[in-house]
Amino acid sequence: MAVEFEPKIVGFLCNWCSYAGADMAGTSRMSYPTNIRIIRVPCSGRIDPLFVAKAFQMGADGVLIAGCHPGDCHYAEGNYHLRRRFALLRPFLDYLGIDKERFRLEWVSASEGKRFTEVVTSFTEQVRRIGPRVALGGPRAETSPAEVEAH
Amino acid sequence: MKQEARAPSEKRGGGQNTFSYYPGCALKSSAREYDISARLCCESLGIELRELADWTCCGASSAHATSDVLAVALPGKDLHAASEAGYPLVTACAMCFSRLKIAAHETADMATRTLAGDVSGNIVPVMHLLEVIDSRLASLVPNKGLAGLKVACFYGCLLVRPKAVAIDDAENPQVMDRLMRTIGAEPMPWAFKTECCGAGLPLARPDIVRRLSHRILLSAAAVGADCVAVACPECHANLDMHQAGMGGKHGGEVRVPVVYFTQLLGLSLGFSPYELHLDRHMVDPLPALSSKGLA
Amino acid sequence: MFVCHCGTNIAGVVDIARVVEAAKRMPQVVYVSDNKYTCSDPGQGSIKNAIGEHKLDRVVVSACSPRMHEKTFRKAVAQAGLNPYMLEIANIREHDSWVHAFDKEGATAKAIELVRLAVAKVSRDAQLHARQIGLTKRALVIGGGIAGIQAALDIANSGHEVVVVEREATIGGRMAQVDKTFPTLDCSACILSPKMVELSSHPRVTLLTYAEVVSVKGFLGNFEVEIRQKARKVDHASCTGCGTCWQKCPEKVKSDFDLGLGERTAIYIPFPQAVPPKPVIDLESCRYMKYLAFTASGAEGKKPPQCRICEKLCPTGSIDWEQKDKILTEKFGAIVVATGFKTFDHSAYGEYGAGAYPDVITGLQLERMMSASGPTGGEVRRPSDGAHPKTVVFVSCVGSRDEAKGRAYCSKVCCMYIAKHAIMLKEHDPEVQSFVFYIDIRAGGKGYEEFVRRAQEEYGAIYLRGRVSKIYQEGRKLKVLGEDSLIGRPVEIDADLVVLATGIEPSTGVVDLAQRLSISYDTDRFLVEAHPKLRPVETQTDGVFLAGVCIGPKDIPETVAQGSAAAAKVAALFSQEYITTDPMTATVDLMKCTGCMLCAQVCPFKAIGSQTMRDGKVLANVNESLCKGCGLCAAACRGKAIDLRGFTNQQLLAEVTSLWQ
Structure with missing residues (x-):
């Protein structure tokens, strides 16, 4: 293992607020760790718990979900649905043996590039502190690509 | 009383109609008639008042002006005792109510609680007697006991301010008006319900007290009130005791009896004016009451 | 696969050559090239050429944010003959080179993974087709105050039919109550009355006073609205507005229009310049109505007088006691809400x-x-x-x-x-x-x-x-x-x-109306515009526009400007022969759907209804004109029977999986 563990984090970002907020971090030339891989979804309410579970199954060290602030959803109420799902999913992850601290929900608006930077930085640090994890149903995925291929 | 409050087996014995009662210093001395009439009314209405064991000064009117800690710690001690007893704490004095309720409000803040030390985490609700009776208005049989009596309900400052501890609207409170209407009296709409009576200045600046109280009484007289009803011993002292010295350069003489709301409630419940100590006031209310056939 | 340098914006941090090499080894990738500026004309040209030359059926552009140039590249691939939705963008600028300028190694590794992610998605892209639907070129304006009057006149003058629905017995709104206007001290009535008359006499305007919107169905271009015409008890077709009735009516009540300062009769026009200048009977104060109510209740005691003086005196026999509330159903292509305020x-x-x-x-x-x-x-x-x-x-x-x-x-x-x-x-x-x-x-x-x-x-x-x-x-x-x-x-x-x-x-009842129209309101009950700066008279519901104080406090000039702005939006909409819808909508797999209708419950746009199949099963049905593509339903569906085009479950799962390939 490397001197410092580099976690792999999947980020699901809503198109209208948080993805734009991440763009804003870029256009403002802010800087955050490279660990996050951003997947764009139209609305945070589009995020099926299955996607999160899948990411953890594949071996993700952390999953970040970001959407519009409550009340600001482009689709009026998608983020409220997400918030409920999040509240249910988190204890379920715990049950699966995945540290709840590896899963975070944040509200980032399109103008909050700085906030996005802070969120990613602190979350990456948090996951780094927790350390690597063992993928569900087998050894850590990174060390065993064959298994992933077989999937 | 003390033993009752301390006996744990008694804690749940009283039910919803049992309250810890905090009389305060004024009701034990200059405002005895308020204490007596309040107890008579409550007994008649099935409200059990258990005098708080070993109660001490609430801190009015100087503690909060001199020490932040004492302002919470003094009433805090009584709150603590009330919490031990386990019943909501009721007081008839507006000043005691204000100090106790503010202390309860502020100790919700952990930092203040640490400062004040002695206050327990679970604080029983603090209520003014008006609130207790108001919450039982439905069970109070409406009667025509005081029919024809025009009452100017005076709330003063401490029952309705500050907002966090107020029992009613600060500008146009209605809780006492509702009670008066229920017992057949006619509460007069007037503009001085919550004006300053001069509060704690009667010794230092009696001139200010007289000027302010005079305005209140003139306004009550102008709307044709037969008497002013109060729920605070300080208001009563200023409006009643100082009336003789009013007038002169402040305008016309004014004679308006000032009584406690519990005394009017007591009359409607059938107690005699003498049981209610209506003869203890400086401005005799008995002529006004007897002219309406009430005494 | 096209990797963009974006000058040095990307190439200065990300090792483009390594990204190209890695991309070449990705499954299904047959062609990789890099450009200095892919968005430029030559850059787009190279995409078009490559599509023809290498028979590409899907394209990934690794460049800036899709929020920047997705539309540009969609157009480019469409020009080359591909379906425009067979394109994905890997955001290696905003999400990579610009934020990881100090970690070139990490940025390059991340760029490769972002490219792989986009490849995973594009290979599961389906051809999507924007649909075209017709529209009714007829507008509804709710509220007959100055905002509504202005909007209706501008729409009508641009050649389209307008129906104005006003709750009160006259149009004019608050401005009619005002004596003079600041800062010019113009007489309010003098500048408003001509507009009121113009509206009522306009050949393309239908005025429905004393009427309310009951329900709204449908969507942009195709709304179906139920309007209740309240019973006036006066036949406006024959009434000449001579005024005999309201001069002789014996029942006086406080006038709402004069805010309780004056009186009006039970049969009344709110003020002398009212439009239409014909009366209505206030059912609550009319003596005959009270008489009828008393008789119907069967109560004992003295009966109120029968009165009916207006009926006796009316020279045209226009009093119609039998008149009832009437529900009109009308079709509209756009709706302007101008419901104004109260004090x-x-x-x-x-x-x-x-x-x-x-x-x-x-x-x-x-x-x-x-x-x-x-x-x-x-x-x-x-x-x-x-x-x-x-x-x-x-x-x-x-x-x-x-x-x-x-x-x-x-x-x-x-x-x-x-x-x-x-x-x-x-x-x-x-x-x-x-x-x-x-x-x-x-x-x-x-x-x-x-x-x-x-x-x-x-x-x-x-x-x-x-x-x-x-x-x-x-x-x-x-x-x-x-x-x-x-x-x-x-x-x-x-x-x-x-x-x-x-x-x-805001006016009474605005919340109910907002709910009927699926538009939002704030904590003060003011209606919420689609964007406070750039879309000030639009709402989140396509085809519904706002004007005037229903959005927030403002003075008469601003209100009039918004009325015209809303009208311009309506006119622009009506200048099209049909409406093109975004194809990234939800779609139901009828074989999987169990008809639980959970999707219909979560849909914020009421876009999901039900359909009855031949075997009697009731299954979900997406109205693509209403669907905005948020995907709430797809995430909520228990059986994964409903999916979102452009962001399918399969695509999103493939994106996740690609990160470990």
């Missing part, structure tokens, strides 16, 4: 008498008194004794800028109408002295600040910065206690009349 009820202010003092009135009431056609014939009189007031106190911000009363916002027009009133009072009666208590004077607008200064300097209004703490009756006078905070002294004024500048709040 704050000052009974919440106990310190100002809670509405108990007759000589404490509102600004709008003073406006009615000043109006020559108002209840006092244009004379300002104290409601208590009819005397002409000499000392008048104005209190600003009553129900505005007062969080304790739940009204944190500024009502915007009060400062100006106070100044107007102070000027007009002095013009009515030179002996009047006005005092104005204010918090701040907000006079932003052309000629506004100058107007306020005129009130002070030429008309002698005394402005006192501070709030009024109490008003009470003392004899015939009103004692006003306040503070002049600039000199830090309490002020007492013995006033004859106190005018409260009551704030603006």
Whole structure:
């Protein structure tokens, strides 16, 4: 293992607020760790718990979900649905043996590039502190690509 | 009383109609008639008042002006005792109510609680007697006991301010008006319900007290009130005791009896004016009451 | 696969050559090239050429954010003959090179993974086709105030039919109640009445007064609206508006239009210039209606008189007691909401008498008194004794800028109408002295600040910065206690009349209407625009537009401008022959759907309905015209029977999986 563990984090970002907020971090030339891989979804309410579970199954060290602030959803109420799902999913992850601290929900608006930077930085640090994890149903995925291929 | 409050087996014995009662210093001395009439009314209405064991000064009117800690710690001690007893704490004095309720409000803040030390985490609700009776208005049989009596309900400052501890609207409170209407009296709409009576200045600046109280009484007289009803011993002292010295350069003489709301409630419940100590006031209310056939 | 350098924006951090090499080894990738600027003409040309040359059926562009150039590249691939939705963008600029400038190694590794992610998605892209639907070129305007009048006239003048629905018996709204307008002191009626008449006589305008919107179905271009025409008990087709009935009707009630200061009869027109100039019968106060109600209830006692005087006197026999509420169903392509406002009820202010003092009135009431056609014939009189007031106190911000009363916002027009009133009072009666208590004077607008200064300097209004703490009756006078905070002294004024500048709040019933239209409202019940800066008269519901004070407090010029703006939006919409819909909508797999309809419950746009299959099963059905593609339903569906085109479950799962390949 490397001197410092580099976690792999999947980020699901809503198109209208948080993805734009991440763009804003870029256009403002802010800087955050490279660990996050951003997947764009139209609305945070589009995020099926299955996607999160899948990411953890594949071996993700952390999953970040970001959407519009409550009340600001482009689709009026998608983020409220997400918030409920999040509240249910988190204890379920715990049950699966995945540290709840590896899963975070944040509200980032399109103008909050700085906030996005802070969120990613602190979350990456948090996951780094927790350390690597063992993928569900087998050894850590990174060390065993064959298994992933077989999937 | 003390033993009752301390006996744990008694804690749940009283039910919803049992309250810890905090009389305060004024009701034990200059405002005895308020204490007596309040107890008579409550007994008649099935409200059990258990005098708080070993109660001490609430801190009015100087503690909060001199020490932040004492302002919470003094009433805090009584709150603590009330919490031990386990019943909501009721007081008839507006000043005691204000100090106790503010202390309860502020100790919700952990930092203040640490400062004040002695206050327990679970604080029983603090209520003014008006609130207790108001919450039982439905069970109070409406009667025509005081029919024809025009009452100017005076709330003063401490029952309705500050907002966090107020029992009613600060500008146009209605809780006492509702009670008066229920017992057949006619509460007069007037503009001085919550004006300053001069509060704690009667010794230092009696001139200010007289000027302010005079305005209140003139306004009550102008709307044709037969008497002013109060729920605070300080208001009563200023409006009643100082009336003789009013007038002169402040305008016309004014004679308006000032009584406690519990005394009017007591009359409607059938107690005699003498049981209610209506003869203890400086401005005799008995002529006004007897002219309406009430005494 | 096209990797963009974006000059040095990307190439300065990310090792493009390594990304290209890695991409070449990715499954299904047959062609990789890099460009200096892919978005440039040559860059786009190279994409088009490659599509033809290498028979590409899907394209990934690794460049800037898709929010930047997705549309550009979609167009480019479409020009090369591909379906425009067979394109994905890997964001290696905003999400990579720009934020990882100090970690070139990490940025390059991340770029490769982002490319792989996009490849995973693009290989599961399906051909999507935008649909075209027809539209009804007919607009509904809800509210007949100045905003609605302006919107309706502009739409009608651009050649389209308009229906105006107004709840009251006349159009004109609040502006009709106003005597003069600031800062020019134009007579309000003189500038409004011609517009009202123009609207009522316009060949393309249908006016439905005394009517309300009951329900709204459908979507952009194809709304179906139910409108209740309330029973007027007067046949407007034959009524000539001669006025005999309302002159002779014996039943008098307080006039809403005159804000309780004057009286009207049970059969009435709200004011002399009302449009239409034909009466309605107020069912609650009409004597015959009371008689009928009494008879029907079977109660004992003396019967009310039968009256029916209007019926006896009507020369055209237009009184129709049998007339009932009627529901009209109409089709529209667009809806403009212009529901306006009402004034704050000052009974919440106990310190100002809670509405108990007759000589404490509102600004709008003073406006009615000043109006020559108002209840006092244009004379300002104290409601208590009819005397002409000499000392008048104005209190600003009553129900505005007062969080304790739940009204944190500024009502915007009060400062100006106070100044107007102070000027007009002095013009009515030179002996009047006005005092104005204010918090701040907000006079932003052309000629506004100058107007306020005129009130002070030429008309002698005394402005006192501070709030009024109490008003009470003392004899015939009103004692006003306040503070002049600039000199830090309490002020007492013995006033004859106190005018409260009551704030603006949305009209009654606006929340119900907003829910019927699926548009949002804020905590103060003002309707919410699609974007406060750039889409000020649009809503989140396509085809529904807003105008005027229903969005937030504003003055007449701004309201008129918004009416025209909403009309322009409608006209632009109606300039199309059909509407193109976004194909990234939800779709139901009928083989999997169990008809639980959970999707319909979560859908914020009511886009999911049900359909009955031949075997009697009731399954979900997406109305693609209403669907906005949020995907809430797809995430909610238990059986994964509903999916979102462009962001399918399969695609998103593949994206996740790709990160470990």
